[in-house]
Amino acid sequence: MSVPHALLALLSEGPKYGLQLREEFEERTGEVWPLNVGQVYTTLQRLERDGLVEADGAGAESQHKRFGITADGEAELALWLRTPPDLASPPRDELVIKVLVALRVPEVDVPEVLQAHRRYLVQLMQQWTRIKEDGDEDDLGLALAVDAELFRLDSVIRWLDSAESRIRRHPVTQVKRAAPLPKLRRATGVRR
Amino acid sequence: MTALELLHVSKTFGDGAAEVLALRDVSLKVEPGALVAVMGPSGSGKSTMLTIAGSLEEATSGEVLVGGHPLSAMSRNERAGLRRRSIGYVFQNFNLLAGLTAAENVAMPLELDGVSVRVARVAAMRALGELDMAGRAARFPDELSGGERQRVAIARAVVGERRLLLADEPSGALDSVNAEAVMRLVRSACRGGVAGVVVTHDAQLASWADRVVFLRDGRISDQTAPLAGPESLLAPGHRQ
Numbered sequence: 486m487s488v489p490h491a492l493l494a495l496l497s498e499g500p501k502y503g504l505q506l507r508e509e510f511e512e513r514t515g516e517v518w519p520l521n522v523g524q525v526y527t528t529l530q531r532l533e534r535d536g537l538v539e540a541d542g543a544g545a546e547s548q549h550k551r552f553g554i555t556a557d558g559e560a561e562l563a564l565w566l567r568t569p570p571d572l573a574s575p576p577r578d579e580l581v582i583k584v585l586v587a588l589r590v591p592e593v594d595v596p597e598v599l600q601a602h603r604r605y606l607v608q609l610m611q612q613w614t615r616i617k618e619d620g621d622e623d624d625l626g627l628a629l630a631v632d633a634e635l636f637r638l639d640s641v642i643r644w645l646d647s648a649e650s651r652i653r654r655h656p657v658t659q660v661k662r663a664a665p666l667p668k669l670r671r672a673t674g675v676r677r
Numbered sequence: 678m679t680a681l682e683l684l685h686v687s688k689t690f691g692d693g694a695a696e697v698l699a700l701r702d703v704s705l706k707v708e709p710g711a712l713v714a715v716m717g718p719s720g721s722g723k724s725t726m727l728t729i730a731g732s733l734e735e736a737t738s739g740e741v742l743v744g745g746h747p748l749s750a751m752s753r754n755e756r757a758g759l760r761r762r763s764i765g766y767v768f769q770n771f772n773l774l775a776g777l778t779a780a781e782n783v784a785m786p787l788e789l790d791g792v793s794v795r796v797a798r799v800a801a802m803r804a805l806g807e808l809d810m811a812g813r814a815a816r817f818p819d820e821l822s823g824g825e826r827q828r829v830a831i832a833r834a835v836v837g838e839r840r841l842l843l844a845d846e847p848s849g850a851l852d853s854v855n856a857e858a859v860m861r862l863v864r865s866a867c868r869g870g871v872a873g874v875v876v877t878h879d880a881q882l883a884s885w886a887d888r889v890v891f892l893r894d895g896r897i898s899d900q901t902a903p904l905a906g907p908e909s910l911l912a913p914g915h916r917q
């Protein structure tokens with residue numbers, strides 16, 4: 486989440502105070518991303534330094550200043566909205582690594598490993614869905630933010646389902662534990 | 678009283694070399710007001726489980742109790758009466774009768790149960806009204822959108838005094854926003870005291886349930902823990 490750009494977006498509606506920005510940010514994101522007021526003022530100072538926002542009430546404390554977006558700020562916001570986030574590089578997904586490792590560990594029940602992750606993900610989805618259900622049905626920000634989480638988690642579950650189906654069909658057998666090494670007789674020097 | 682109880686239910690289709698064990702020793706309890714989702718891949722036995730729970734099919738062994746009454750102790754006619762009065766079904770393809778209006782479709786189970794046409798229509802209009810469908814009551818199914826048809830199917834499933842709602846992939850081929858609307862309706866019926874069982878392969882649908890049961894190869898292999906409060910998700914840094 487880019488807090489600077491979210492603040493620029495809020496300022497594109499007109500000048501605002503820092504506290505007001507924090508409240509509106511949380512409201513628009515369905516209160517899914519909490520933001521502390523210190524973070525708002527630090528970000529506004531950086532934006533002001535870069536010429537993307539300007540404050541009225543020069544010299545006053547930050548909380549008494551009202552901030553407005555500059556022309557450069559509007560250009561930066563327009564560019565950011567249209568720039569795709571970096572989704573291109575393959576992520577080093579910890580779950581994928583765990584499943585790949587599980588296939589190589591002797592006598593591990595891989596479907597049981599997959600199910601442990603599936604159960605956890607479904608539980609997370611239940612919690613997100615409950616947030617949506619308990620929230621205001623007309624709260625578009627909340628619905629969009631929760632949907633994004635639900636689709637993300639759902640896609641991981643679909644991958645687990647597909648992985649399980651693929652593993653079941655694959656002809657390789659589960660790795661078997663190698664026979665244990667023969668026990669070495671302790672060389673105590675004592676004749677029995 | 679438990680709304681639905683499956684006790685060690687098994688179901689076998691065919692015999693000899695063609696024998697298929699569709700359900701193996703399945704036990705499940707659903708209390709009034711609870712919504713349980715049954716998740717599993719195709720062929721895991723989830724639809725079979727639902728048809729047995731709804732007395733549309735008989736278990737090979739084990740017992741099913743609806744509202745505390747064992748189905749095995751009922752005659753065929755008594756089971757048919759129970760299906761008409763107490764159990765509502767929602768199917769993937771809606772299963773509405775094309776020659777009847779929305780209101781007639783919803784009133785039909787009551788009329789089949791001997792309720793007068795007038796009383797059944799009043800109940801049907803009330804059920805449709807609760808789903809914002811009163812204005813479409815005189816329309817035939819082919820004049821309704823997919824989402825509207827599914828609303829009619831849900832109204833039919835909860836009309837009258839039904840205490841058990843059984844749904845098989847109830848969002849069918851609806852888009853995710855309409856699917857959510859369907860699940861909100863199912864949840865709303867459960868808040869009114871109806872016990873719900875939804876079978877689905879779709880995690881987004883299942884996530885509306887209080888409890889999710891996982892079916893694998895005809896067995897209940899796992900289930901979710903009781904739901905944690907949403908505050909755990911909203912706390913800063915909840916992701917490790």
